[in-house]
Amino acid sequence: MALNGKTAVVTGAAMGIGRSIAELLLQNGAKVAILDMNEAAGQSLVETLNKEHGPDRVLFLLCNVESGEEIKAAFQKTVETFGGIDILVNNAGIFNEIMWEKTIGINLAGCIRGAYLVIEHMNKLTGGRGGVIVNVASIAGIGLLSCCPVYTATKHGVVGFTRAFAAASVASGYGIRMNALCPGFAQTDLFSSVQSRLGQFSNLAGANQELIEKLGVLTSAEVVQGFLELVTDETKNGQALIVLPKEKKYATFPVSPTD
Numbered sequence: 574m575a576l577n578g579k580t581a582v583v584t585g586a587a588m589g590i591g592r593s594i595a596e597l598l599l600q601n602g603a604k605v606a607i608l609d610m611n612e613a614a615g616q617s618l619v620e621t622l623n624k625e626h627g628p629d630r631v632l633f634l635l636c637n638v639e640s641g642e643e644i645k646a647a648f649q650k651t652v653e654t655f656g657g658i659d660i661l662v663n664n665a666g667i668f669n670e671i672m673w674e675k676t677i678g679i680n681l682a683g684c685i686r687g688a689y690l691v692i693e694h695m696n697k698l699t700g701g702r703g704g705v706i707v708n709v710a711s712i713a714g715i716g717l718l719s720c721c722p723v724y725t726a727t728k729h730g731v732v733g734f735t736r737a738f739a740a741a742s743v744a745s746g747y748g749i750r751m752n753a754l755c756p757g758f759a760q761t762d763l764f765s766s767v768q769s770r771l772g773q774f775s776n777l778a779g780a781n782q783e784l785i786e787k788l789g790v791l792t793s794a795e796v797v798q799g800f801l802e803l804v805t806d807e808t809k810n811g812q813a814l815i816v817l818p819k820e821k822k823y824a825t826f827p828v829s830p831t832d
């Protein structure tokens with residue numbers, strides 16, 4: 574898929590990794606709808622991006638991914654403004670082992686909500702032109718982080734949903750690909766807040782710090798280096814791309830009887 578002229582929706586794009594993804598898409602010629610619940614940050618970013626890329630390439634829509642109605646309205650406004658949706662990036666996420674139900678509602682349920690609500694705009698069986706969905710999971714969706722079992726569970730859920738949705742879409746003829754981006758630690762507001770949101774297993778903060786020192790910390794710009802291939806390479810479907818400071822690699826999974 575060539576990006577020039579395509580329309581992308583990025584959730585949680587007012588800052589952090591989502592902002593870097595939106596900027597990369599704009600730099601490659603796409604039009605971008607930025608969905609976020611942080612109105613001040615979203616409006617400020619759009620003003621910046623309008624100056625850099627012109628007034629008709631980027632749109633900010635206030636949207637909480639915990640609400641199906643808000644996602645549905647944002648997708649409809651995007652279609653009315655840009656004429657369709659070719660790319661969805663389910664990026665919005667939080668880290669909070671104390672408010673763990675909220676973490677599940679945003680990281681996993683928010684990702685599923687976005688995917689299921691964008692189908693009507695992409696599905697080739699109902700007049701769509703196909704498309705690609707990238708879910709921002711984490712390397713904690715492949716291995717585990719003992720200090721945060723709920724966050725780990727949400728990201729494992731995102732990876733599992735990605736692989737199963739990708740297979741179902743092919744089997745159904747939707748023409749929609751789905752892949753997961755699985756970064757390691759990255760310097761963002763979420764990362765900075767982790768220590769104060771560890772909850773049940775906050776006693777393991779030291780082990781987490783050792784892991785951070787061992788693996789290093791990515792910038793948001795480094796995180797999205799692998800993102801483009803998940804969108805543009807039409808052979809990538811149901812894949813999970815791990816991005817660490819020293820390497821990028823596709824995760825491998827045990828062969829299952831249903832493969």
Ligand SMILES: NC(=O)C1=CN([C@@H]2O[C@H](COP(=O)(O)OP(=O)(O)OC[C@H]3O[C@@H](n4cnc5c(N)ncnc54)[C@H](O)[C@@H]3O)[C@@H](O)[C@H]2O)C=CC1
Nearest residue numbers: 585588589590610611637638665666711758759761762763
């Ligand atoms: N920072 C890190 O170390 C890593 C982050 N990730 C994942 O990357 C994604 C982005 O995280 P960061 O950029 O680090 O976080 P961040 O906190 O810097 O940015 C997250 C953005 O999402 C928005 N957001 C949060 N909840 C929302 C909701 N309910 N509805 C709409 N927008 C919402 C926030 O307002 C913010 O603009 C998350 O899914 C996170 O789990 C994955 C691996 C590593």
Ligand SMILES: CC/C=C\C[C@H](O)C(=O)/C=C/C=C/C=C\C=C\[C@@H](O)C/C=C\CCC(=O)O
Nearest residue numbers: 668711712713715716717718757758764767781
């Ligand atoms: C404590 C959580 C800190 C930040 C949250 C952030 O959003 C995030 O997701 C960071 C994840 C970082 C994980 C770093 C290392 C994980 C290591 C083990 O889980 C091994 C994982 C996978 C091995 C896969 C492989 O190498 O093939």
